Amino acid sequence: MxxxxxxxxxxxxxxxxxxxxxxxxxxxxxxxxxxxxxxxxxxxxxxxxxxxxxxxxxxxxxxxxxxxxxxxxMHTILENKLRDLKESKAGHLRIVATPPIGYGVIPSALRQFLAQRPQVQVFFDVRRYEGVIDSVESNLVELGFAIGLEDRPGLHCEAVFTGDMVCVVKPGHPLADKPLITPADLDGYPFIALERGTRLGEAVRESFRKAGQPFKHAVEVRYCNTACVLAESGVGVAIVDPFSPRYGAGDELVVLPYEPVTRAVASVTWSKSRPLSRLAQAFLAEVRAGAARMERDYRERLSRRD
CATH class of the missing domain: 1.10.10.10 (Winged helix-like DNA-binding domain superfamily/Winged helix DNA-binding domain)
Structure with a gap:
């Protein structure tokens, strides 16, 4: 037909x-x-x-x-590409990210990127890890950003930021003045857990196992951003990635180092089957620069605590 x-x-x-x-x-x-x-x-x-x-x-x-x-x-996507060329637009970029990166690194990078390219059109979506991978593998987007990306056949993967999981509490909480938090410190306080089966959720559970501490929680949530909002509301204490405390809630949140050290690596992925467009390369450069600034700030905060 x-x-x-x-x-x-x-x-x-x-x-x-x-x-x-x-x-x-x-x-x-x-x-x-x-x-x-x-x-x-x-x-x-x-x-x-x-x-x-x-x-x-x-x-x-x-x-x-x-x-x-x-x-x-696919025909609609092709028509949109042809219309962009016909109207002499600078181009079209499609990206997707998991919530910590989508609400953390991406917005500031996107602001800088579009400030220099007012004619560029960007499609941006926030999805779960599996949705990011599927979107990149099916070529629906050029760039995908997530924490805990693993090597997959047909995909490039590059780490853009490496940080450590942190503990977040409401100001005035009994743990707020401690220099660092361990699983033993959390015993007796309502704990907000990340969803079982997710990469960060399993990483936190593994840190409890390393510390020989039983894992108990009062609330389980899917996203670190949600955990930050609940912690700020006084629901309990949470262990989250280093991005979400800055963007997942307001200013009323105390961020504390957490041990055992639990890495949170933010990465970008794209398909090996086609080269990145010039727009995607330019946006990725903005993300790298933003991540470098964030990593410097992160290290400075740690050094001040030391």
Whole structure:
């Protein structure tokens, strides 16, 4: 079937009548009817059932429609690229990140990047780890950012920031004045745990095992940002990545070093199957610069505590 035939099939399924489909596509009603006959002759099975002057797709037609959606998605992306070229726009960049990076490093890098490129259009989404990987592997985005990225066939992976997990408490909390926090210090206080099965959640649990301390929690959350908001509200104490305390809540949050040292590595990934565009390279340079500044600040804070 041609793309035009699939487009007609899609319109009929969406609007249920040949008249409405014809109006939407700028064709005549007889042209739509003839297209249905041609497609049914080509496939060898009926595509629609007529009920009360409305057309309802057969199971086979619905399956064709569902499979064709990815084609239309890619076609839309291609049309957007062509429109950008036609209108002499500077370009289009698509990126995705997990929440700690998406709410931490990316916004400041994006501000600097767009300040110098006002004509650039950016698509930016925040997703879970699996969503970041899937988006990069399927070429829906050029760059993906996450904590705990692992080497995968077909993907480049580069660390942009390495820090340590920290403890966050509300000002005035009994632990707020301690020079550092260990799992034993948390015993007896409501603990906000990161979700079991996630990379950071398992890393925190492993740190408790190393310290020989039983892992108990009052609340379990998916994201470090959520843990920071709850800690600031006085719900409990949390162990989170070093980005989220700065961006996940307000200023009323005490950040303390945590031992055993638990690394949090923020990385970027992109597909090996195609070279990065000039826009992606420029944005990645901004991220590296921003991460370097953040790492310097992080090390300075640690040295002041020492």
């Amino acid at each position: 041609t793309l035009r035939q699939l487009e007609i099939l899609r319109a009929i399924i969406r609007y249920r009548t040949t008249v409405a489909a014809a109006s939407q596509l700028g064709l005549s009603q007889p042209a739509i009817s003839n297209a249905i006959k041609a497609m049914e002759a080509q496939t060898g099975f009926p595509l629609f059932e007529r009920i009360n002057n409305r057309l309802f797709p057969t199971r086979e037609a619905q399956m064709l429609h569902d499979e064709a959606e990815s084609i239309f998605t």
